[in-house]
Amino acid sequence: MAYSSEIKIGILGGGQLGRMLIQSAIDFDIKIKTIDPDENAPCKAISHSFEHGDFKDYETVLRFGQDCDIITIEIENVNLEALEALEKQGKKVFPQPAILRKIKDKRIQKQFFIDNNLPTAKFLLTDNQEAIRNASWQPPYVNKLGEGGYDGKGVQIIKTKADIDKAFVEPSLLEELIDFEKELAVVVARSESGEVKCFPVVEMVFHPEANLVEYLFSPANISEETAKKAFDLAEKTAECFGIVGLLAVEMFLTKDGDILINEVAPRPHNSGHHTIKANLVSQFEQHLRAIMNLPLGDTAQVDPAAMVNILGAEGYTGPASYEGMESLLSEPGVHPFLYGKAITKPFRKMGHVTVIEKDFDKLKEKVNFVKKSLIVKSNQA
Amino acid sequence: MAYSSEIKIGILGGGQLGRMLIQSAIDFDIKIKTIDPDENAPCKAISHSFEHGDFKDYETVLRFGQDCDIITIEIENVNLEALEALEKQGKKVFPQPAILRKIKDKRIQKQFFIDNNLPTAKFLLTDNQEAIRNASWQPPYVNKLGEGGYDGKGVQIIKTKADIDKAFVEPSLLEELIDFEKELAVVVARSESGEVKCFPVVEMVFHPEANLVEYLFSPANISEETAKKAFDLAEKTAECFGIVGLLAVEMFLTKDGDILINEVAPRPHNSGHHTIKANLVSQFEQHLRAIMNLPLGDTAQVDPAAMVNILGAEGYTGPASYEGMESLLSEPGVHPFLYGKAITKPFRKMGHVTVIEKDFDKLKEKVNFVKKSLIVKSNQA
Numbered sequence: 001m002a003y004s005s006e007i008k009i010g011i012l013g014g015g016q017l018g019r020m021l022i023q024s025a026i027d028f029d030i031k032i033k034t035i036d037p038d039e040n041a042p043c044k045a046i047s048h049s050f051e052h053g054d055f056k057d058y059e060t061v062l063r064f065g066q067d068c069d070i071i072t073i074e075i076e077n078v079n080l081e082a083l084e085a086l087e088k089q090g091k092k093v094f095p096q097p098a099i100l101r102k103i104k105d106k107r108i109q110k111q112f113f114i115d116n117n118l119p120t121a122k123f124l125l126t127d128n129q130e131a132i133r134n135a136s137w138q139p140p141y142v143n144k145l146g147e148g149g150y151d152g153k154g155v156q157i158i159k160t161k162a163d164i165d166k167a168f169v170e171p172s173l174l175e176e177l178i179d180f181e182k183e184l185a186v187v188v189a190r191s192e193s194g195e196v197k198c199f200p201v202v203e204m205v206f207h208p209e210a211n212l213v214e215y216l217f218s219p220a221n222i223s224e225e226t227a228k229k230a231f232d233l234a235e236k237t238a239e240c241f242g243i244v245g246l247l248a249v250e251m252f253l254t255k256d257g258d259i260l261i262n263e264v265a266p267r268p269h270n271s272g273h274h275t276i277k278a279n280l281v282s283q284f285e286q287h288l289r290a291i292m293n294l295p296l297g298d299t300a301q302v303d304p305a306a307m308v309n310i311l312g313a314e315g316y317t318g319p320a321s322y323e324g325m326e327s328l329l330s331e332p333g334v335h336p337f338l339y340g341k342a343i344t345k346p347f348r349k350m351g352h353v354t355v356i357e358k359d360f361d362k363l364k365e366k367v368n369f370v371k372k373s374l375i376v377k378s379n380q381a
Numbered sequence: 382m383a384y385s386s387e388i389k390i391g392i393l394g395g396g397q398l399g400r401m402l403i404q405s406a407i408d409f410d411i412k413i414k415t416i417d418p419d420e421n422a423p424c425k426a427i428s429h430s431f432e433h434g435d436f437k438d439y440e441t442v443l444r445f446g447q448d449c450d451i452i453t454i455e456i457e458n459v460n461l462e463a464l465e466a467l468e469k470q471g472k473k474v475f476p477q478p479a480i481l482r483k484i485k486d487k488r489i490q491k492q493f494f495i496d497n498n499l500p501t502a503k504f505l506l507t508d509n510q511e512a513i514r515n516a517s518w519q520p521p522y523v524n525k526l527g528e529g530g531y532d533g534k535g536v537q538i539i540k541t542k543a544d545i546d547k548a549f550v551e552p553s554l555l556e557e558l559i560d561f562e563k564e565l566a567v568v569v570a571r572s573e574s575g576e577v578k579c580f581p582v583v584e585m586v587f588h589p590e591a592n593l594v595e596y597l598f599s600p601a602n603i604s605e606e607t608a609k610k611a612f613d614l615a616e617k618t619a620e621c622f623g624i625v626g627l628l629a630v631e632m633f634l635t636k637d638g639d640i641l642i643n644e645v646a647p648r649p650h651n652s653g654h655h656t657i658k659a660n661l662v663s664q665f666e667q668h669l670r671a672i673m674n675l676p677l678g679d680t681a682q683v684d685p686a687a688m689v690n691i692l693g694a695e696g697y698t699g700p701a702s703y704e705g706m707e708s709l710l711s712e713p714g715v716h717p718f719l720y721g722k723a724i725t726k727p728f729r730k731m732g733h734v735t736v737i738e739k740d741f742d743k744l745k746e747k748v749n750f751v752k753k754s755l756i757v758k759s760n761q762a
Contacts, residue, residue, distance in 0.1 A: 026427060
């Protein structure tokens with residue numbers, strides 16, 4: 001596909017990932033339409049057209065794609081049959097529906113890693129809570145829901161036999177608890193023509209309660225050898241899938257220095273948000289380049305960066321209000337990105353803040369400053 | 382005004398400057414409405430609301446501003462009486478209408494420089510062509526239209542007596558031709574609380590025919606002493622006006638090392654477009670911070686940059702098509718920003734390309750590559 005400003009891209013999902021894709025698409029003058037079941041979704045005001053609808057519904061997705069040249073996603077939990085039908089019609093659907101099928105269900109995803117000799121933690125498939133109770137494995141282990149998890153939901157640690165009472169009743173898997181040194185991630189892009197490029201390895205720190213990324217550093221504080229291993233694994237994974245678009249590969253660095261894939265996401269990812277400010281080309285622009293079959297951009301990072309997720313404060317559910325923006329903006333190298341979500345809830349991702357700072361100690365200080373400064377509350381109880 | 386994501390900003394004008402303001406406002410989750418007489422203006426698709434209307438009309442502007450907390454502009458040629466009426470109602474109107482009055486007419490602007498001891502080239506006010514013919518001055522000189530010039534229109538060089546036949550018939554001014562070493566510009570911001578910050582000095586190279594910036598380098602290749610002079614003059618000018626928002630100060634560096642103000646623009650400016658990619662905070666974010674009375678951002682530049690205007694190719698008027706995007710995007714550190722204008726015309730500003738490159742010689746090479754690579758034509762004659 002040659003570049004044309006007439007190209008129309010449809011995105012299933014209208015959340016923050018779609019919003020940041022649109023911000024990037026504006027520079028290329030690409031027309032973006034989005035669809036989301038939330039009538040006030042973050043993409044609504046800035047899409048060329050926004051449809052209030054259900055991306056899990058076959059007819060809705062099939063119709064939505066009709067006037068698009070390319071259809072992409074910002075959430076995996078969409079109607080795959082409709083995407084397959086659109087692909088058969090000759091539409092470009094990236095990531096490809098067949099790959100989404102392999103990734104959407106974590107049980108199939110894990111099996112794919114095994115089938116392709118991609119190192120991953122040991123696991124056991126379980127169909128229901130009863131199967132977990134009767135399994136040969138004893139706690140502690142991780143229990144991951146097959147389908148439908150997001151933002152920390154659908155993953156839990158089963159510490160003791162008593163905890164099995166709260167294990168998932170739906171098809172899920174048990175995974176050995178990895179006593180890891182660090183959690184890393186690599187966002188890799190693969191274009192339609194097969195060009196592959198990785199962003200620098202990032203180091204993620206998870207929120208102890210919310211089970212989602214609290215903040216990350218980029219580049220990760222690891223040896224060159226480890227970084228090389230992580231790149232190789234990310235590239236190999238993208239090649240095994242044959243994906244077109246972005247693939248975020250989350251990994252464990254074990255205490256022995258091994259790298260294991262934790263899980264993958266076939267789209268722009270929380271672990272790449274800092275690239276908007278910190279890298280020559282952002283993950284969002286890279287995704288657009290990949291699915292439009294344009295040359296991939298230079299992923300070089302200019303200065304060390306951190307990314308802090310701004311989560312809804314505990315105890316507040318309702319129309320969002322932001323406290324501390326004045327204080328936050330008084331600090332150099334600190335850049336807020338608010339997602340325009342109308343309603344805040346405890347631990348809901350409401351935005352992120354990127355910090356750019358050459359000195360690693362100062363970077364960490366600024367991360368702490370950001371965490372204390374910007375608070376999302378609600379004026380309504 | 383404390384920050385709130387409920388703040389609604391109205392922008393008079395829906396062109397590329399408004400578009401880039403909106404791109405920045407998205408990160409702060411600010412609601413932006415725009416108005417433009419072009420029903421397909423670049424801001425249309427990405428504004429929270431877009432009005433197809435005439436910002437030169439009193440009633441239209443007065444009505445447009447009613448539901449805004451802050452009203453700003455992206456073009457000077459708007460209805461000032463309506464802005465004054467909105468200001469009297471208690472709306473925040475930035476830049477202030479009284480300042481727009483001093484800047485909008487270049488004749489009044491020049492007199493303001495004199496009245497405030499701001500160094501500028503000698504000039505003579507002329508009411509019509511006849512007055513020019515009878516003036517004590519002899520060509521060559523510059524002839525600048527008082528009101529209504531933009532993008533190189535409204536400025537011409539009168540080389541000989543015969544050229545006076547094409548001099549402006551409307552009120553204009555004659556200005557001595559400065560045999561300058563370089564043309565420089567400083568974008569300075571002043572917030573409502575009086576905080577003032579300058580972006581690094583840029584060096585502009587003008588298109589010989591179109592009389593608008595063809596490309597620029599930032600930072601300018603000048604001594605620290607000259608840069609200091611330029612900063613001081615830009616700050617002093619912003620203070621003299623008492624402006625809230627951005628002021629772009631275009632200057633001549635004379636062969637004697639003096640700095641003279643050429644003219645000013647009270648808004649985001651072509652000489653600050655590179656700041657989106659090259660600086661920690663862009664001129665667009667800075668304008669928003671200034672008019673919302675938030676702390677001004679750090680204007681530090683990370684790497685040397687150039688900005689190349691992408692002008693409509695000669696010989697093409699009609700629906701725009703872009704040639705060479707694939708080639709352009711294959712070069713690292715090269716970032717296109719297309720403005721989404723439906724129609725191209727010769728020399729119309731259709732977009733710009735920012736180049737980031739540490740090595741100055743390579744930066745210049747890349748500028749030449751960009752000029753050759755990306756061409757805006759039209760498939761229709």
